[in-house]
Amino acid sequence: MAAKPPYFHHFIAAITFITLIILAWRNGRTYCNTICPVGTVLGLISRFSVFKPVIDTSKCNSCGLCARNCKAACINAKAHEIDYSRCVACMDCINKCRQGAIHYTRRKANKAETQANQSGAARPDRRKFFTVSALLATSAALKAQEKAQLPDKKVDGGLAVIEDKKKPNRATPITPPGSLSAANFSRHCTACQLCVSVCTNHVLRPSESLHTFMQPEMSYERGYCRPECTKCSEVCPAGAIRPITKADKTAIQIGHAVLIQENCIVNRDGVTCGNCARHCPSQAIQMVAKDPNDPDSPLLPVVNEEKCIGCGACENLCPSRPFSAIYVEGHEHHRNI
């Protein structure tokens, strides 16, 4: 059964995208000239470019057509000046000029670049502002609705409703194997989301906490960190997740499993289980009799924290819902075991 769609992260992406489009489209390419670091660097260099559009004052009739059509808003029609730090050489002005007064030619040595005047900041578009805040409010309202679904008991046929697993309240967040430590990870991660997109088991997702905003964190509701997968370490460009081999991964402890005995269905529902022990790749979980003197008493899991690698198979496959009876606490500093 699918988990709730992550509105929040899609929303962030949408907002970023929309903001970027607006800023790049209107008001003289605000994003490109003012915010984008690549644009700024290029702007610094283009000031001294050899070939540029130049207005021939003898032919110019000051109609202002060129300025109106300039995407980068860099033409001062009155003074016949062009701000070359903003000009992207799109040649729209040359195309538009009916007098043939603009030419793409060697710059004239007399005038230096004009003032790079205002930032071309976004216009106070009230309509846009209200749309944005309305979007924010709606998504918040949607997220607030938590539908608790209890498993139904049907006599014949039908599928039991499976509650969504809730993310446990971890004291320490988990970072992927290869990240060495939480400090190393947060220092190097650029939140490029490459690892999130490549994680086949949907373990990595962007964090919502303010401290590590949009940097990936791990949780095991939708999958667990499989021993044979090292994809995130293969794609990370920033050195936040160093490359590791499968063999390395068997020895990296990113966290350890912690038990919540009250939630275990052996205690709660009086049934036998053992899912966690069965699926633990490092055999760190054993099922032992609850009563040391009675070997026939129900079997409960125990965790060997020295062997647990924190992969989350137990948390993912624990049938206890909505809160797992076993979950992984992260380690700030990964250990080799």
Added chain:
Amino acid sequence: MNKDNHQTINRRDFLKIVGISTATTAPLLSGCSSNNRANAGTSSSTPIPTDQMTHRTTPSTKDKVSILGYGCMRLPTIAKSSARESDDEIDQEMVNRLTDYAIEHGVNYFDTSPAYCKGRSEHAVGIALSRYPRDKYYIATKLSNFSPDTWSREASIAMYHNSLKELQVDYLDYMLLHGIGMGGMEAYENRYVKNGILDFLLEERKAGRIRNLGFSYHGDIEVFDYLLSKHDEYQWDFVQIQLNYLDWKHAKEINPRNTDAEYLYGELQKRGIPAIIMEPLLGGRLSNVHDHIVARLKQREPGRSVASWAFRFAGSFPGVLTVLSGMTYMEHLQDNLRSFCPLQPLTEEENHFLFDTADLMMQYPTVPCNDCKYCMPCPYGIDIPGILLHYNKCVNEGNVPQGGQDENYREARRAYLIGYDRSVPKLRQADHCTSCGQCNPHCPQGIDIPKVLQRIDHFVEQLKQETL
């Protein structure tokens, strides 16, 4: 477009929009992340109390010492990609954090030595502790003049003064003669008697620059007995011994050159000398135990970690002043705090249970190496602790029946074990040991290192040839 007219309005309104959007998104963001609170009562989620640390009192100076002492021999190092890449740079940020957390929760005893962490431990501890008022902590260091070129009076005194300088203190709360017994009576005479250093330290104690004087013991029991026999003259304020539920009765069995902790503790109790405990966990060997032992301990107390048993054992003795633990990671510190805030001593029955467990542990042929690194550096570059620990891992896991393990995992793990190149570079592996024997005098556990390395070499060969 009329840029000039809208110029000033643009910026102000732009900032207004940005400000309002940020103000609206920020509470939404923080609201979104509160997901659930269903971890009621787990051992790892309840906060550790800050005022529940058990304390013991030093008879001579009436210090109120926390039962948990911070051992600074295994300080955390900067994370490197591979397991044993020359890990020498101490992660000062982490040390500071751990110290802060420890002091916050009641730890006030810190044990270091000029020899620890390749000589950098005192410096790191000095930086971490100097951020606190002097009376908030007790510092213990040692005169670690093991090397013959430090035996001269000048060199030893220089080492002592250097300790004070690195630790950024004017006086030491606890000063130890380091590792007496190693090298027997002869070494003791050379290190402390012939150069008059013991008298010098006694003078320092009289002058108040050393508040408590004691010694730590490993190896030759003759020196231990000798120094205790001189208790009336020297008035030892404390003695540091190796005590844990394995060494209590089995130390001599593990290695004939060692002494059962039962005897050591008994001798101290007779004379009313408080014991400071080192190696309560044997460098992790008492937490990284065989699965059967884990099941046994956890079945009895599901809420407690395997390590907590060892710590509670050490702390349960009334004559123990403090139990030293080299807590490299935050998880270690937190688990120990849970064991000691407050300490719940073991019952008689639990003690017997532990001794039975110790008997079971004796079945596994692991090497009693605690990763203290006293044997290092080997003059031929062998990574001795690396090899011994890796071997122990193989023994512990090789004995596990392989039925239940995931196929992928098992293969990868076997690859790891056999090709232990990852944890020990090829040139530093056991097959390169020349058996020169220079390491042996340094081992506090009395391990016959060349012999063990040859045994391991043989084991690895068999693994590689699949004839195991």
